[in-house]
Amino acid sequence: MPHRLAGLGAAVLLSACATPPAPPAEPHRDPAIAALLAEISPQRIEARIRTLAAFETRHTLSETDSPTRGIGAARRWIKAELEACSREAGGRLQVAFDEHLEPAGARVPSATPIVNVVATLPGTQPSSRDRLLVVSGHYDSRASDVMDAHSVAPGANDDASGTAAVMEMACVMARRRFDATLVFMAVAGEEQGLLGATNWAAQARRQGLQVEAMVTNDIIGSPVGDFGQRDARQVRLFADGLTPLLRLALRAPANQSTEDAAAQAAVRQQVDDFARAGGSADFPTHQLGRHLKEAAERHLSGFQVNLIQRPDRYLRGGDHLPFLARGYAAVRFTEPFENFRHQHQNVRTENGVRYGDLPEFVDFGYVADVARINTAGLATLALAPAPPKNARVEVLELTNDTALRWDANNEPDLAGYRIVWRETGSPVWQHRRDVGNVTRIVMSGLSKDNLIFGVQAVDRDGHASLASFPLPLTR
Ligand SMILES: [Zn+2]
Known part of the structure; x- marks a missing residue:
């Protein structure tokens, strides 16, 4: 890869000459994950979307007593x-x-x-089972008027x-151990x-549950946009922890519980600490x-x-937003373009144009591919150790190196640690180095500045x- 021969590009190049970069053994495809992805069935997904739309x-x-129509029938079917x-x-x-009663x-x-409807695997x-990885879709639907509980609202894309x-994902992953x-x-x-996600997230925070990741899938049904543009090899992933946290830091509700207040104080502290350390793009959500x-x-070439x-x-x-607001890492998958004639619209034909979420x-x-994307990310994370705790970058004196330290993990299958790094303008990690089973390393020639x-x-x-962002250790 060509580097700019100035500024930090030179620093990276210098280091690459001084110490060999990480062996290019990875990225590799994990055959167990590949087998899991192959089991995801577009046919079963189609059958379930058609059944959900048929309520x-x-x-x-909407009504809850009918065996064939309304949200009650839908949730009983999902559970069964x-x-x-x-x-x-x-x-x-x-x-x-x-x-819960809203x-x-x-x-x-x-x-x-x-x-x-919640299915827990x-x-x-023992050292990892308290780490929760949550993945969601919402099964409620709507017509043009959000309060209209009677009109036909198939919600095939949003969000069957x-x-x-x-x-x-639940059915395929339930056959494996994580x-x-x-x-x-x-x-x-x-x-x-x-409402459903907010209540679950609030309960989780109140009970001190360790939600390491939350992923919502909402409108992942079509690779086609308003103008007929089509790309079935892309999906959008909205991942930003900072904005909702800042908003939350500015206005805390007056009637919040002690637990919520404590959680929000912790979140405000996190916002401050990360922002001061130049970590505005390195919240757990970004990782x-x-x-x-x-x-x-x-895994999906x-x-x-x-x-x-x-x-x-x-x-x-x-549904990721109430998790974000409580300081959990939470992101959203959505299709690449969206067609607003097919969302939140009464089913009808107007001037020859078909409206409705059919x-x-x-x-x-395409839905199956997005399910595979979720599965690749969640399965690899569910098999991985917890992110290292208490990661720190030493800023005790003026140096052009980077000294990092962290607390030891306690998983029995831990092999060691990996340092990843990138230039400040890059959204993704550009380099990595496996450093063995240590809890401190000096990255010579790589400047923390x-x-x-x-x-x-x-x-x-x-x-x-997941990567842990090292906060500065100043004394
Ligand atoms: Zn939705």
């Missing part, structure tokens, strides 16, 4: 499907309703039960696509204000985005994950953790 509406305020998958896989997938609010005229490594992808715990969620109340992109592009440093699109939101506008093979570093823990099978 006519899955509006959060996941339970069938669990039985086939030996019963390790734990499927349950997660219900009080009347902006988009809920009277108190309404909000019911998530417990981790099998995400729901079917998450169901397929170190960390995977939580597959079909949530409700998204269109009424992210999660980098990991998902890297793992996906490594020709597929591009477009990392976007925004929490979401303008005027829109998703299965005929969904590309089931010019580069951004991360520390990863690596297991004996080569699975690398």
